[in-house]
Amino acid sequence: MAGDKIPSIHALDKPEKLEDLLKQDRGDDCLPCKVVGGGAFLGLAAYSYFSGQSQLEKQRAKIIASKSMFGMRSRSLAITGISLGLAWLGIWRLVK
Numbered sequence: 001m002a003g004d005k006i007p008s009i010h011a012l013d014k015p016e017k018l019e020d021l022l023k024q025d026r027g028d029d030c031l032p033c034k035v036v037g038g039g040a041f042l043g044l045a046a047y048s049y050f051s052g053q054s055q056l057e058k059q060r061a062k063i064i065a066s067k068s069m070f071g072m073r074s075r076s077l078a079i080t081g082i083s084l085g086l087a088w089l090g091i092w093r094l095v096k
Contacts, residue, residue: 034093034094037090037093038090038091038092038093038094040090041086041087041090041093042086042087042090042091043090044086044090045083045084045085045086045087045090046083048079048082048083048086049080049083052079052083053076053079056075056076056079060072063075
């Protein structure tokens with residue numbers, strides 16, 4: 001404790017830079033953790049897309065008969081959008 005430097009009033013009055021705080025908070029992430037995390041998101045994206053499209057095709061007759069304002073195209077785009085979002089998270093996890 002005796003060797004600790006007491007900061008001056010000027011140093012305490014000045015706010016810390018956000019970038020420096022984020023770098024300190026981020027921590028280290030090992031390569032296997034990135035690969036497993038990114039692979040999980042990419043696998044979930046693939047599963048979501050293929051499973052969703054399969055279920056959509058199985059329910060095609062009911063969807064068309066229901067005359068809903070959300071037809072096949074909008075539901076297919078929603079499934080694709082969710083899958084693309086999950087894939088983006090997987091790629092982001094691998095890179096960052």
